[in-house]
Amino acid sequence: CRIQPYAAVKDLLYAEDFYWLQKHALTEPELTIIDAGAFNGDTMTSLFQAYGRSIKRYYAFEPMPHIYPQLLQTAANFSDITDITCVNAALYNQNVLMPFHKGVPRSSKLSANGDTLVQCRKLDDFAIEVTGKACLKMDIEGDEMAALAGAAEFIRTYRPHLALCLY
Secondary structure, three states, X not given: OOOOOHHHHHHHOOOOOOOOOOOOOOOOOOEEXXXXXXXXXXXXXXXXXXXXXXXXXXXXXXXOOOXXXXXXXXXXXXXXXXXXXXXXXEEOOOOEEEEEEOOOHHHOEEOOOOOEEEEEEOHHHOOOOOOOEEEEEEOOOOOHHHHHHOOHHXXXXXXXXXXXXXX
């Protein structure tokens, strides 16, 4: 896990190689990606461009009901390369419906003032099949700590590479 000060990475925001900082930073021949906050598949596209057929399994979690169809379309572009599972839910520390604020697309988040209910799930309750090295990416607008708590057993078991946004 690399922790970089904001000043060191601010120019990389939304860049193609943001989450693992440079192409081919992951050297394992087989990868399983868990993408929390998958949005419309932008990170999926970047990772497939960088790692291609090394990605053996891809799990994409996106709670926004109006964005989820776009994620499914992006996933269809790579379904001939690997096994992709898309889930219309947020990763969290419990399995519950929670209010969600649909803000500007990149600032939507769980919020008591939310206008939409979304399904929240613990990663530990999913039947994740890991092939090769696990990689866990979370960009979930400040709920990373709660989602990590819901992934504690997964992290202990697989010791994944982590790419976490810290707010």
